[in-house]
Structures are given as structure tokens and as C-alpha cells.
Amino acid sequence: MVLNSKADGRVFPVSDSSQTVIDCLLGLSEKYGVKTSLQEGVEQILKLEKGFEIKTSKQTIISKTVVLACGGNPKNESYNWLRDLAIDIEPPVPSLFTFNCQNHMFNDLMGLSCEARVSVEGSSVQETGPLLITHWGFSGPAVLKCSAKAARILHEKDYNFSIRINWLPELNQDEIREWLQKQQTSPSKRLAKHKLFDALPQRLWEGLLIRAGVDANKLWAEISRKQLNILAETLSADKWDIKGKTTFKEEFVTSGGIKLNQLDPSTCMIKSIPGLFAAGEIIDVDGITGGFNFQNAWSTGYACAHGALKML
Ligand SMILES: Cc1cc2nc3c(=O)[nH]c(=O)nc-3n(C[C@H](O)[C@H](O)[C@H](O)COP(=O)(O)OP(=O)(O)OC[C@H]3O[C@@H](n4cnc5c(N)ncnc54)[C@H](O)[C@@H]3O)c2cc1C
Structure with a gap:
């Protein structure tokens, strides 16, 4: 290749x-x-005195070693067939999703993307990167990474939570306020609708003025101190209520799975069951986009293959 x-x-x-x-x-x-057997699910794996008995929907196979590489699934029941082996599993939850915000006022900005910092309220999770406005809410790497890092917290909240967006991640609220105040004393007579920050697309700037209740056709000098403060907060810590999630382009990753403390890190063998290995998403590893999940599958698969080979 x-x-x-x-x-x-x-x-x-x-x-x-x-x-x-x-x-x-x-x-x-x-x-x-x-040898590959298709359309044949493994229904049970039993530990024998030496090796394993693997029961599929069509046959029973005896083997010295087994590698579990059945991927992830956000439903707890999907791991039932592994219960006989008494493997400790971190309860699975979905990871990598976009945030829904019903009837949000930026609907007409759908498709617009800009650099922003997204923070999940009530947690220390925050990510800076491209943020995409969609017709159902927010997406883009900044949101997907937040969803991965806060996967468990957001699941506990049943996906009802708030985010804060800093639309100018290079600046903090005080710096933004200062910059806005400077416009009020500037001799040049500028209308608020002309954007002040290069990083913001004009359409987004106008949307943020509406959100902050600032009249776009006023001169900066005519805008009250109170409105200026609201605008500074909207630009740096814009609060949005999120209700629900959507899977990004059907991309779906599971957070949770076989707990890492049960695995030998060099071979991914389950320490309490010699001969039984686990690779890929069945392990409690989930990456923040960009191929890290594949990398985990390839790397742990490689480690298992070498570990199993040594035992044969
Ligand atoms: C649409 C989509 C897009 C993705 N894009 C990316 C990406 O761009 N980058 C990235 O890093 N990750 C991505 N991921 C995640 C990535 O695909 C997975 O993390 C990775 O494939 C996991 O590999 P795996 O071998 O552990 O499991 P899988 O690839 O899920 O393979 C597991 C296989 O085991 C089979 N199986 C399950 N249970 C049984 C059973 N009881 N008996 C027999 N067979 C069974 C399944 O049918 C499946 O064929 C994406 C996932 C999806 C769904």
C-alpha cells in the first residue's frame, strides 16, 4: 500500500x-x-483447563488462545456474551458526537466555521479548534473533542447541559472589553455592524451583535456601557443550552469496555485468563478523532498477535 x-x-x-x-x-x-468465517457470531467463550471452547452460531472451536476484537458498542447488554469469563468491563457510553441546540438563533449561519474555544459547563473540559454551526446545533473538531473528553459526564446528564463559546479564543473577556471601549473614544465614526475582529466572519459578527442586543446601525459612541459588557461576555463566554446529541456523519466510537488494569500492557493479554487477549475498541480506550481509534486497533492487534504467537 x-x-x-x-x-x-x-x-x-x-x-x-x-x-x-x-x-x-x-x-x-x-x-x-x-481462515475467515462470515455470518457466524461468537455466542460464548468458555475457559477450559487448557485453552478455550468458542461456541459460534454454527460450530464449536477449541483453541489455545483467543483474541477478542469485537469492537465497541454503547449498550451494556452487548457485552453479555463475555460475562461467563468474569471480565471487568467499564460501562460503555457513546463518544464522538455533535451537540444539538433546537431552534437555535444561528440557524441561518448553518455551514459557517470559525476558530473558537468550547467549554462544557460544570466540568474542566474545554477545547479550542474549528467550530461548525449546523442546522441542528454545533459540530466541528472543537465540539467532537469535547464530546470525547466529557463522554461520561454528558451521558450522566442525559445530554442536557450548557456550553460556553469563546468566539475569540486568543483574547480573554477583559481584553475584549478594553478593545470595545477603545472604539467608543476613537475619533473615527464607525457603525457597530462593521466587524472589529478579523478572525470573525462578518455574518457571525452581525449574529453576535443581535445575540447581545446591540443595534448594528448605532455608532460605537452611542452604545451603552451595559450593552458593551454584554457584548464582551457574548464574544468570550457565550452560553448555549444543549439538548441531545447527534452522531457525526454516522461516526460512532464507544468510551468504556474491558478495563485497562486487567491487561498486560505489552501483549494485551487478560492477566487473570492466560491465553485470552483483547484488541481494539472492546478495550476501554477511545481516541479524540483523527485516526486515533484505528491506531489503537492496529497497535493492540499487533501486540495481541505477538503475545498469542509466543504462547503457541
Ligand atoms: C462510520 C464510522 C467512521 C469511523 N471513522 C473513524 C476515523 O475516521 N478514525 C478513527 O480512528 N476511527 C474511526 N471510527 C472508529 C473505528 O472504526 C473503530 O475504533 C475501529 O474500527 C475499531 O476496530 P475493532 O477491530 O476494535 O472493531 P470493529 O472495526 O468494530 O470490528 C469488530 C468486528 O467484530 C464483529 N463482531 C462483534 N461481535 C461479534 C461476535 N460476537 N461474533 C463475531 N463477530 C463479532 C463485528 O461485526 C465487526 O466486524 C469510525 C467508526 C465508524 C462506525
Whole structure:
């Protein structure tokens, strides 16, 4: 597979197609004689005195080693078939989602993206990066990363929570207030509607003026101190109530799974059950976008393969 590295360190096949990765994996499986059984779910794994008995919907297989690589699932019941093995599982919750904000006043700004800092109220979670306004609320890397870092907290709140947005992440509220106050004493007669900050798109600036209740057609000198303070707060700590979540382009990752303290870190073998390994999203590892989940699957898969090989 011919690879292409991007400036930020991410690596893609030059074809830019996921089919190339699938073809690579299937090609290697064929080369090394890996036997694949499709449409055949594993229903139970029993520990024998030596090895394991794997019961599928069609057959029973005896094996010295087993690698659990069944991916993640945000439903607790989906791990029931592993209960017999008494593996400790961190309750799963969804991760990587966008924030819903019904009938939000920025509906007409849908598709607009800018650099912002998003903070989840009642937590220390905050992320700076591109923020995308959507017709259902907010998305973009800043939101997705917050959803990953606060996955468990937000699940506990049943996805009813508030965020604060700093639309000018380079500046704090005092600096913004000072800059606004300077406009009031400036000899040049500017209307509020002409944006003051290069980083903000004009349409967003006008939306933020409306949100702060500032008349866009007034001169800066005509705007009251109180309104100026409200605008400074809107620009630096704009509060939005979030109700619900949406999965980003159907992308879905699970936070939770087999607890890490049960695994041998060099082979990903479950320490209490020699011969049983776990790789990928079934482990309590979830990444913040950008291929980290795949990286976890590849790396732990590699560690398991070497660990299992040593035992055979
Ligand atoms: C739409 C989408 C887009 C994504 N995009 C990205 C991305 O851009 N970057 C990134 O890092 N991550 C991304 N992810 C997450 C990433 O795909 C997963 O983290 C990764 O595939 C996990 O690999 P895995 O092998 O552990 O599990 P999976 O890839 O989920 O594979 C598990 C397999 O096991 C099978 N299985 C489950 N239970 C059983 C059973 N009892 N018996 C038999 N078979 C079983 C499943 O059918 C599945 O085929 C995305 C996920 C989705 C859904």
C-alpha cells in the first residue's frame, strides 16, 4: 500500500480510499492462510483447563488462545456474551458526537466555521479548534473533542447541559472589553455592524451583535456601557443550552469496555485468563478523532498477535 503523510502527521493511502486498506488486510490474510468465517457470531467463550471452547452460531472451536476484537458498542447488554469469563468491563457510553441546540438563533449561519474555544459547563473540559454551526446545533473538531473528553459526564446528564463559546479564543473577556471601549473614544465614526475582529466572519459578527442586543446601525459612541459588557461576555463566554446529541456523519466510537488494569500492557493479554487477549475498541480506550481509534486497533492487534504467537 503506497502511503501519503499529511503535514499534521496523519497517514492515508494515496488512493484516499478506505477500500485500499480493506484490500491490504484481506490480501495479507490470504497470503498467510487466515481462515475467515462470515455470518457466524461468537455466542460464548468458555475457559477450559487448557485453552478455550468458542461456541459460534454454527460450530464449536477449541483453541489455545483467543483474541477478542469485537469492537465497541454503547449498550451494556452487548457485552453479555463475555460475562461467563468474569471480565471487568467499564460501562460503555457513546463518544464522538455533535451537540444539538433546537431552534437555535444561528440557524441561518448553518455551514459557517470559525476558530473558537468550547467549554462544557460544570466540568474542566474545554477545547479550542474549528467550530461548525449546523442546522441542528454545533459540530466541528472543537465540539467532537469535547464530546470525547466529557463522554461520561454528558451521558450522566442525559445530554442536557450548557456550553460556553469563546468566539475569540486568543483574547480573554477583559481584553475584549478594553478593545470595545477603545472604539467608543476613537475619533473615527464607525457603525457597530462593521466587524472589529478579523478572525470573525462578518455574518457571525452581525449574529453576535443581535445575540447581545446591540443595534448594528448605532455608532460605537452611542452604545451603552451595559450593552458593551454584554457584548464582551457574548464574544468570550457565550452560553448555549444543549439538548441531545447527534452522531457525526454516522461516526460512532464507544468510551468504556474491558478495563485497562486487567491487561498486560505489552501483549494485551487478560492477566487473570492466560491465553485470552483483547484488541481494539472492546478495550476501554477511545481516541479524540483523527485516526486515533484505528491506531489503537492496529497497535493492540499487533501486540495481541505477538503475545498469542509466543504462547503457541
Ligand atoms: C462510520 C464510522 C467512521 C469511523 N471513522 C473513524 C476515523 O475516521 N478514525 C478513527 O480512528 N476511527 C474511526 N471510527 C472508529 C473505528 O472504526 C473503530 O475504533 C475501529 O474500527 C475499531 O476496530 P475493532 O477491530 O476494535 O472493531 P470493529 O472495526 O468494530 O470490528 C469488530 C468486528 O467484530 C464483529 N463482531 C462483534 N461481535 C461479534 C461476535 N460476537 N461474533 C463475531 N463477530 C463479532 C463485528 O461485526 C465487526 O466486524 C469510525 C467508526 C465508524 C462506525
